[in-house]
Amino acid sequence: MATNNELFKGTLQTIILNLLADNKRMYGYEITQKVKLITAGELVLKEGALYPALHKLEAEGFLETSTEIVENRVRKYYELSQNGEKEVISKLQEAKDFIAQLQLLLNLKPAL
Amino acid sequence: MATNNELFKGTLQTIILNLLADNKRMYGYEITQKVKLITAGELVLKEGALYPALHKLEAEGFLETSTEIVENRVRKYYELSQNGEKEVISKLQEAKDFIAQLQLLLNLKPAL
DNA sequence: TTTACATACATAATTTTCTTATGTATGTAA
DNA sequence: TTACATACATAAGAAAATTATGTATGTAAA
Numbered sequence A, B: 001m002a003t004n005n006e007l008f009k010g011t012l013q014t015i016i017l018n019l020l021a022d023n024k025r026m027y028g029y030e031i032t033q034k035v036k037l038i039t040a041g042e043l044v045l046k047e048g049a050l051y052p053a054l055h056k057l058e059a060e061g062f063l064e065t066s067t068e069i070v071e072n073r074v075r076k077y078y079e080l081s082q083n084g085e086k087e088v089i090s091k092l093q094e095a096k097d098f099i100a101q102l103q104l105l106l107n108l109k110p111a112l
Numbered sequence C: 001t002t003t004a005c006a007t008a009c010a011t012a013a014t015t016t017t018c019t020t021a022t023g024t025a026t027g028t029a030a
Numbered sequence D: 001t002t003a004c005a006t007a008c009a010t011a012a013g014a015a016a017a018t019t020a021t022g023t024a025t026g027t028a029a030a
Helices: A012-023 A030-036 A048-061 A082-105 B012-023 B028-038 B047-059 B083-103
Strands: A063-070 A073-080 B063-070 B074-081
Touching: A012 A030, A012 A048, A012 A073, A012 A082, A012 B063, A030 A048, A030 A073, A030 B083, A048 A063, A048 A073, A073 A082, A082 B012, A082 B028, A082 B047, A082 B083, B012 B028, B012 B047, B012 B074, B012 B083, B028 B047, B028 B074, B047 B063, B074 B083
Parallel strands: none
Antiparallel strands: A063 A073, B063 B074
């Protein structure tokens, strides 16, 4: 998923859910472009990681899909389900806690 | 490695290297206890993750070992090699960048 | 005109990293 | 003798990623 960095492993579901919380409705390719944009090209989301992750989140009931044909190409749009809305809150809290613990462990705690 | 959290995947090597940079010389069990202490028990480092990671870092030339018998028990001490000293700097920079990118992606950027 | 690139989806094979389980061994406390 | 702590190690399996491949459409360059 990352350009040269192992650290993003495990963060993909949280990133997807949060992007959908912000943007309501996105399709896969759009998510890859959004991630590239936000990280100034530092993080490149590979299809082999993205699509299985989207399918898994859908299977777990956190996402709902609708397919459209735009400019003669298929697009599969994803939105958060009601459970997905709850899940993103929980995942974001976990991410906050994770960052705090990691900063502690690596002596990266910003000066107070 | 974590209690209930997937997010720490990929951070273990960085955590180990940084602890050794701070403490000069540690043995495996000591590392597990240190991590438990620093994170107030939130992060529990399993042996099945720790020992293979130490062996890998040693095989890559980042760690040097010395075995001692203390109170009739074997202890294998680890220290950073010269390459390990360089590696920890690089890994810490990666971790900083990772946290910054993740905060961007998750809208967690602390207020300036 | 065919090569490359972008858009848009998907999956299979493999690799990496972790969890879980197990094993050896010593020492102490219940 | 059971449980727990200290201290190492590895094997089997699961989970998540990478790499590679495939389909299909459209545009731009060589």
